[in-house]
Amino acid sequence: MIEISHLVKKYGDHIAVNDLTLTVEPGKIYGFLGPNGAGKSTTMNIITGYLGATSGEVKINGFDIFAQPEEAKKCVGYLPEIPPLYVDMTVREYLNFVAELKKLEKGRRNKYVEEAMETTGITAQQSRLIRNLSKGYRQRVGFAQAVLGYPEIIILDEPTVGLDPKQIIEIRDLIKELGKNHTVILSSHILSEISAVCDHIFIISKGKLVAGDSTENLMKQMSGAQEIELLIKGDNAAVQETFTGIAEVEKCIPLEQKDEACVHLNLIAKPGMDIREQVFASCVNHGFVILQMNPVSKSLEDVFLELTEKEGTQKEVLPEKKLHFVKSHFGKESKEDGE
């Protein structure tokens, strides 16, 4: 279990992590999702003890990462964005070396190395120099060093960056496999990547937690009757006037006409409202014929943009679904040197 509480990291005047509080429960795959510069790597580097914090607390299985780093670090295997590989070593030499660094029990090191190679599918590559491996296999070696010694928590920073589509699928399967026996946290700015493998998603923007919920709940919230697409037989102006007159309708968006006798439009409901019944009743009252009524599903991408794009907004959307919103910011950033 990881408990992050009011974590702040400043680089000079720049706040990279801004009062981040979240809990990671055991046995699930978690995704840190956020645009470039959101503070994902900084957060991961702090959780894994690579970086100090400006203020706040991080506990790994009850151990404070700053006060009890050795105990805390033993619970975590980390694959940073750029895997720390020694390319002049063979795969096996490198993993033996990592086993030594991790101070794994001497008598069991060989067994651990063999099992890590087995888990990550690199046993056949064990005698090859790392420099001669493909990027996908190098990434697997990075995974192997992270899982070596069975840490309870595996943290992966952008694990599929730079891989080709086939390698991405392989690494995704590997992450799912790891999720059976470990708590896994992975970061990415790619939504499909996160939604494909994670049970739970934290959306981070400008160092702040913008939303946190199960992938299932987030996906559910993206569909339903909030926005509906309609094809109505009736007079265009009369139909639009009727729908905009429904109190629960936020917006009426005319779409491209499919047929002169039909009105094609999208209706957006006010937050938390289901407008289907009112739409149906209004159509009956005015003699309009509903030819089509479909819910418009929003993708995770839509919600991600909605949450991260609106500069300076502070609003609560879908509170009943436990989505937690805080003021979000989104913009381009540049890295500055030094802390």
Ligand SMILES: Nc1ncnc2c1ncn2[C@@H]1O[C@H](COP(=O)(O)OP(=O)(O)OP(=O)(O)O)[C@@H](O)[C@H]1O
């Ligand atoms: N050593 C540093 N010195 C100064 N600023 C830094 C440093 N490292 C990171 N930053 C800044 O902190 C912010 C967060 O960076 P971080 O790398 O944690 O984001 P990220 O979400 O992991 O993004 P990416 O996906 O691009 O790696 C960015 O604005 C970045 O420019």
